[in-house]
Amino acid sequence: MIKKLWGYLGKYKRMLILSPLCVAVDVTCELSMPFLMGKIVDTGIPSLNLQYITHIGILMISLSLVAMAFGSLNHRLAAVTSQGFGANLRQALFDKVQSFSFSNIDTFSTASLVTRLTNDVTQLQNTLLMSMRMLTRAPLMLICALIFAIAINAKLAVILVIAIPVLVAGIALITRQAEQLFQTVQAKIDAVNGTVEENLIGIRVVKAFTRERHEKTKFKKSNDDLTKIAIKAGNLIVTIMPMMMLVLNTATIIVIWRGGHMVGNHQMGTGQLIGFISYMMQILTSVLMVSMILMMIARAQASADRIMEVLDTIPDIADKTPVLVPQAAYDPLVNAELPAQEPTVHRGAIEFRHVDFKYTATGKGENVLSDISLAIRPGEFIAIVGGTGSGKSTMVSLIPRLYDVTGGQVLVDAVDVRDYKLATLRSAIGVVLQNNVLFSGTIRQNLMWGNAAATQEEIEEAAKNAQAHDFIISFPDGYDTEIGQGGVNVSGGQKQRLCIARALLKKPRILIMDDSTSAVDTATEAKIRVSFRENLNDTTILIIAQRISSVQETDRIIVLDDGRIVGIGTHAELLANNPAYQAICASQMGGAVN
């Protein structure tokens, strides 16, 4: 894990190595204080040597200043390194997520991706920061204090040989038990939060059935469960400090007893005795500190795992070396001798050849599409209908290679979609997704996602074709109206029209609209269809729609059921002889033209 994360330190590696040196200087200065103090008390005062006392004192002050300088330097290194590391890691994660295919996206929930990019990175960053501040410091402190203690009196230091293991064992015992308890606590917290979340989502149901009291009772139970176990865990943790005090105090009494004798026998000075006690305190506190840091690192492990899971994901749709296609493939009139080139989309013909598809990411082994074969001519206006789960969205998402087929082939302009460069293929296909989003910014900025170099005329033309122009100019700021947070809230239907305009601005050869007029009222939807007919007659259009009224005038309607094509034809043909289509029409308001 550390090896994998090490790479993200980049140019900050040197600083990470430099840091312990600064800490060493800082610690040495700090720890020499009680030692020097001992000198003043034991040598300076008894010999009444004022000069000696002042010299040692000034040395102490200078060392403090040195420690301050090196301490600050280390804080600088720690700040730069940890923040730099965090930034590198975040960028790597973000870029990785950008390279995800749709099926990669399916495996992570949006919320979990956001958490990984924000909280988890911050967690690791803070761990690194704390480590640079403390992880080297505490052990160094421990070692140096030990050396000083031994230097003062090796015989007394024997006590530490017993005290340290006792303390370590005690901490280990408590934390091991606490870790297990905390896992249970976490599970209980999840249960409580789950209840809250569920009630927020289903508040209408709760109120409609007047189940408030029922929910309160349910909540009280899981809440009390949590509290019971949390108190148990908390009680375990609060024993650490008293235990540490107990060990320290016992050791102190023994040291004073034995040390007192030594002072009495003139084997050591009073100052040394006091200095020794200070070091002992320092040593035992450091032991506690080291164990705390180790616990923190253990907690950060979970964040690191979640981050690595993202970084280790291999995008399953990526460019391979594009296959070169002879130019004659596009236009038989062109001289066949011309050199082959990377394929591009010229006309917008689509062909499905015995296509099978299953979502491997979701783990369900069933085919979502089975043996789909279909040829669509350039410029054709196609509608796809069928129930939820019949495979409509899946079918169209294979064209811009949002997913790869698991069997058969999808061809655009007679070239397998997998042989295109992804950017080339997708730039020729406009897709309006079912759950579409606009981004914060102005309407213009949003539309220009389709074409960053679009002129005002082009933008207006696209907006007009999507029936969005009129409501856009009705806003005070027109195309420069801010949408999203802090701006106007567009209605569902307006949002869908903006999304359509955004896709139109791409001037795509193929336009795919996945149930993207569901919130647009029927009259406006009809106008959109009319302008498509008039202005986009050389664009191949595929629409998925629920309302029969939306599809009845298309060139051909494809009826899907359970991943299979059960009917192809015009509205009239299907209505005459296709039972599946008839059933859909019959069940719908607004579809019954008889």
Next chain:
Amino acid sequence: MAFQKPKNVGATARRILAYFGSSKYAFIAVCIMLIVSTGSALTASYFLKPLVNNYILPGNFKGLARALVFLAAIYLVGVIASYFQGRIMVMIGQRTANLMRRNLFEKMQDLPLRFFDTHTHGELMSRFTNDIDNVELAIEHSVISLISSVLIFVGTLVMMLILSPILFAITAAILAFMILLSTVLTRKSTVYFRAQQSDLGDLDGFVEEMVNGLRVIKVFGHEQVASSEFSGLNEKLRSSATTATFLSGVVMAIMGNLGRICYATAAIVGGILAVAGRLDTGSLVAFLQYSYQIAQPINQVTNQLSVILAALAGAERIFEVMDQEPEVDNGTVTLVNITHTEDGAIVEASEDTKTNEWAWSIPGDHAHTLVPLKGDVRFDHVTFSYDGVTPVLKDISLYAKPGQTIAFVGSTGAGKTTITNLINRFYDVQEGTITYDGIDVKTIHKKDLRRSLGMVLQDTHLFTGTVMDNIRYGRLHATDDECRLAAQRASADSFIRRLPQGYDTVITGDGGNLSQGQRQLLAIARAYVADPPVLILDEATSSIDTRTEHLIEQGMDALMEGRTVFVIAHRLSTVRDAKAIIVLEHGEIIERGNHDSLLAERGRYYQLYTGQLALE
């Protein structure tokens, strides 16, 4: 965190203290123990002086032994006190958190829907998680730490003063400088922390937006643009965060080392005083021991204060929710079980008899009037607006007689859902009245009103629990057999029995393991169990696979039989069979009638029905 300032520290702290409840006495005990444990620590340090002067230097080891036993006793008292104060604070902290969570949850259940319209789920969730966590953390750790730090600080100063007034004066001067410097530096670094926090907010917001829109990014091939924009925000955060982190570190380094300079100065001056014979060695040693630790409590206070302030700010946000107006319910009319007397009059059934007949009980001056529950609903000139500005419903009048089906049609935003939300008083009308069996719904006790109304919403929400539990949600006392029967009537039985554990299959995450159609079938069964005289249905717009769709249709039709039904219709068969169809547009009824009469009118309904709107 430095800028998460609570608005009213005193009032909020008092309110949190009120949450301690019976633990209040325990908290007083903790305060006493704190004084004991701090006193023990201070005394133990002071004890070094007599130890050195009276026993060690003169070599009186018998006395030393006795003194050490005494010291051990002091230590022990301190350890015991600190152990128990820790335990008690854990208990207080957890109990307070428990009570706050419970109160907050119960409050949430009592809030009107309007509140949930204006607050996001994330916002409310963070009250339950972050804010309560902060309060709990502050109580468990920071309060003790803060009080004991202050006690230690004051105690140490007193001890120092007793040991040597001159050394004390010098130390106090340096400390005063330290505190001043610390305040100035903290204030300076706050500026940078704010910058860091705001940059972090920008970055997090961007991440959230981009991850949410990831599919759109892929479709438009905007990966590069997004990455480079991210990199700009990331770099900005890196730079401001580095400065902020560095500054906070420097403050720590300066404070720590100023403490040591204080120690060194005391050693020099103390040494000189000792040489001059104005200070004994024991006092000097004890004084130095104090001054070695004096910086500790100052840093503690600074650290814990920010934790406590964050907790207070969190508590304020929690109390803000708790102070919201709950859903008002001045209804006095209740729903009661009735039986018939021999002469045919209706009377309220006794407590232990359960009948299937219900009546509204209207309290009068002397006796309750009983009105049989039938399901007659009327709207009389109802006008309604969510925000008080834009009217959503304008002057709506309509009626449904018992057993009739009223279908609402119209485009999105026409006000169909709003009408149904008013019947069960999710919202209250501003003008006009809605009556139920001739009684103004505003006078009916909400619980009873809603018990008499069944709802099947378009978005089906299920709760964690078994399939059986979810059906029983309709009527908590329903037996397993009644639930199974309801499932059969709702055409849900067949799919439930095919589930791995049948009726005992556990539903998780709002029914994520069921299909949309299956969830809807469960919702129908749930309404079936409740067996209400009036039903509010919102038919799903999205079509479900034909087999399930057929099942749902069967279930719905069975459920609607014999009840007054308000239905937001999308299915043709529903409108065809409806007694009255109401066509809504922009909050107004533009057409009404039955299927045939409306078709004959050749108006809006005709256009909707034939799907030829404005296209001829």
